Amino acid sequence: MRDVAAASGVSQATVSFVLNDAPGQTIPAATRERVRRAADELGYRPHSIARALREGASRIVVLEAGGLPRGHHLSSFIAGLDEELGAAGFGLLVSYGEGVSARAAITAIEPRAVIDLPAVCAGPDHDVADGGWIDGMVAHRLVQLRHLVARGHRAVAVAVPAGDDPFLALMAGQVRDAAEELGLPEPLPLVVDGDPEKPVGALKAGVTAVAALTDDLALGVLAVLADTGLSAPGDLAVIGFDDTPHGALWRPALTTVRLDARAYGRRTARTLLGLPVGDARPAPARVIERASA
Amino acid sequence: MRDVAAASGVSQATVSFVLNDAPGQTIPAATRERVRRAADELGYRPHSIARALREGASRIVVLEAGGLPRGHHLSSFIAGLDEELGAAGFGLLVSYGEGVSARAAITAIEPRAVIDLPAVCAGPDHDVADGGWIDGMVAHRLVQLRHLVARGHRAVAVAVPAGDDPFLALMAGQVRDAAEELGLPEPLPLVVDGDPEKPVGALKAGVTAVAALTDDLALGVLAVLADTGLSAPGDLAVIGFDDTPHGALWRPALTTVRLDARAYGRRTARTLLGLPVGDARPAPARVIERASA
DNA sequence: GAACTTCGCTGATACGAATAAGTGACCGGT
DNA sequence: ACCGGTCACTTATTCGTATCAGCGAAGTTC
Structure with a gap:
């Protein structure tokens, strides 16, 4: 910056004013131009560390x-x-x-x-902070469930993980809200933990489709289904959420919901x-x- | 740092010397102790931006x-x-x-x-820079191929991606080297691009096993196999490389090689x-x- | 024409640390 | 008694930038 100042015949302070468009400074166009050109020619890049120290x-x-x-x-x-x-x-x-x-x-x-x-x-x-995230998420879950409803499913389970992650718990609540809005019976939780009895139990309870909180959980459901000789969508329809690349590699390939965040x-x-x-x-x-x- | 200096009755420079164990400075243990304690009590944290500017x-x-x-x-x-x-x-x-x-x-x-x-x-x-990376990688590929050889396979293909990434090309070379070391015939490349004809063609060429450059490529092979009604390991054995979490979710679950890098x-x-x-x-x-x- | 304002700048300072250069006190040797 | 050297520090400077306070000249107002 000192070099730029010397090259354009002004002080370092002026260079700073010009390059940062400092408000409250009156600097004629001619000077601005000179400074800008000099900065350009010298390849001046602000030193971000110094700037960070100052700011x-x-x-x-x-x-x-x-x-x-x-x-x-x-x-x-x-x-x-x-x-x-x-x-x-x-x-x-x-x-x-x-x-x-x-x-x-x-x-x-x-x-x-x-x-x-x-x-x-x-x-x-x-939802206050970012302008409607929550409503957006419930709307996204509606898309997920509506796809199942359109295929004739009404008894839907939610694939949830074994632990209790607060973020995933929030997601589960959104699925429940969406189900209520569609007039569906409250979805049963289906814990994905590698136990093949879980989906079998869900089937016995009359569940015909699973909406997973995430794609990875959906893949987990597909895996245990395959372990019991069952398959999607014939025995149980499975829909994921959020389109991870691996969903497309599975067989049957995973149907999922793609968000634009x-x-x-x-x-x-x-x-x-x-x-x-x-x-x-x-x-x-x-x-x-x-x-x- | 100025506060620490004031609290311990020395100058800022001395504080810096003590806290950084500056070489060539002779500072008695009593002073060091005082400074350290003061820094501790005041909860002093070096300001990394300032340090970065200086250094x-x-x-x-x-x-x-x-x-x-x-x-x-x-x-x-x-x-x-x-x-x-x-x-x-x-x-x-x-x-x-x-x-x-x-x-x-x-x-x-x-x-x-x-x-x-x-x-x-x-x-x-x-290999010079990091002390044997390359040799390590070939050794890892040996582990991968030896597993196939131990199952009676000799005609092995390498699953490679469609594009030409230099990094993956390097990996392919390492597989070839490993195959040579084991006295196997040179492995055929099997391009993974979603085309089910590719593995069928490989089968016709007598290939009985596939070593994939990465797990994702291995999953791609499993997917196209499933599309043609074939399955691993019965029709074609498939081994991955590098244990991505999704490999365990596939059915058949992916056998792979785990590295300790x-x-x-x-x-x-x-x-x-x-x-x-x-x-x-x-x-x-x-x-x-x-x-x- | 004196006071005041605006313009177009400059000089100095601060941000928080690291470190080169210096300084007074004390010790040992001659 | 004087010199040199080590000890235990301090003072001052530097890094690159943003910004505050100020200053001379020109223009405006009364």
Whole structure:
């Protein structure tokens, strides 16, 4: 920056004013031009560490995606964040909770903001904070269940994991809400833990279809079905949620729901940056129809 | 740091000397103790941005894992890096090439070092640089092929992807080397692109088993086999490589090879830090025997 | 024409740490 | 008694940027 100042015949302060479009500064177009050109020719890049020291935080936003299911949903949310943050000159770092040193790195970065996605989703204020996430999620679950209803199913189970993850518990609630809205009987939980008796029991209880909280759980159901000589969709229809790449590799290939979380990502980014939310309208979820339901 | 200095009655410089164990400084134990205690009581944490500005680079190492197959291999390599870097006070950031803003973030960090893993693996000097990676990889492929040989197979194909990724090409070469070492005929490539004719053709050519470059490719082979009414291991034995979680969910469950890349990760970290390599001995690869081979 | 404002800048300072250079007190040797 | 050296520190500077306070000249107002 000092070099740029020398090259354009002004002081370092002026260079800073010009390059940052500092408000409250009156600098004639001619000078601006000179400074910009000099910066360009010298290949000046702001030193982000120095800037972070001065500003008290780096221009980096961290997304904590800890134990979240990875699928199209998360990827497109990230893509949306990426888009808006990138445009605003911010960097995005995604942390999958990979160990001590990752944690050390994040504190070392002094990020401008940390988005704790599991907490946002599980917390009480998420729909306020990001403008309708919850309603969106229930709407997505409606798409999932409607596909089963359209095939004539009414006795539906929800595939849930063995543990009690708060995020997945929230998802289960959304499925229940969606079922109620469709006038279906309350869906039974089907715990996916490798035990082949579980789906057999569900069948005996009259269940004809399973909506899984995530694709991986759906694959777990398909696996235990195969272990008992049963198959989807003949014996039990199975629909996943969130289109992970592996769903397409299974046989029968997994029917699933694909979300467009990009708009939510953009919205989150814009709120974070203090910008008006603008036109970020999420595309509706749609069923990726393959073989399993 | 200024507060710590005031609290312990010394100058800021002395505090820095004590807390960093500066060489060439003679500071009596009593003073050191006072300073340490004051730092502790005040909850002093070094400001990593300021430190990075002073030192010219942050204490963060970035691992670029771009298009690498994700599996146990990559995870344990990361775990190894994590262990050593964390112990040395460094942070580790893993980049999966997620977009523009991720790239922006990485340059904004001014990392101490960037490990470009695909380049390291595909480059000519990788075995020198990390102490035997290549030999290790061929040894791992031997484990994979030996499992097939022990089941009576000799006509083996390699499942390869449709594109031409340099990293996967390298892997294919390692399989060939391993086959040669076992005295097997040169393995035919079996391109995995969803076309069911490919495995049928291989069968006609007398192939009885497939060693896949990665688990995902193995799953692709299982999928097209199922599409033609064939199955593993009866019609064609299939073994994967690198134990991705989804392999266990398939039916027949995927037999695969599990690598311990942790030692390589530790080794890489220590070399990077300029430390002696030490005792990082990689555990041998082992076959995770499930149903498909 | 004196006072005041606006324009177009510059100089200095701060952010928090690391470190080179210096400084007074004390000790040992001659 | 004087010199040199070590000990135990302190002072001052540096990293690159943002921003506050100020300053001379020109223009405006009364």
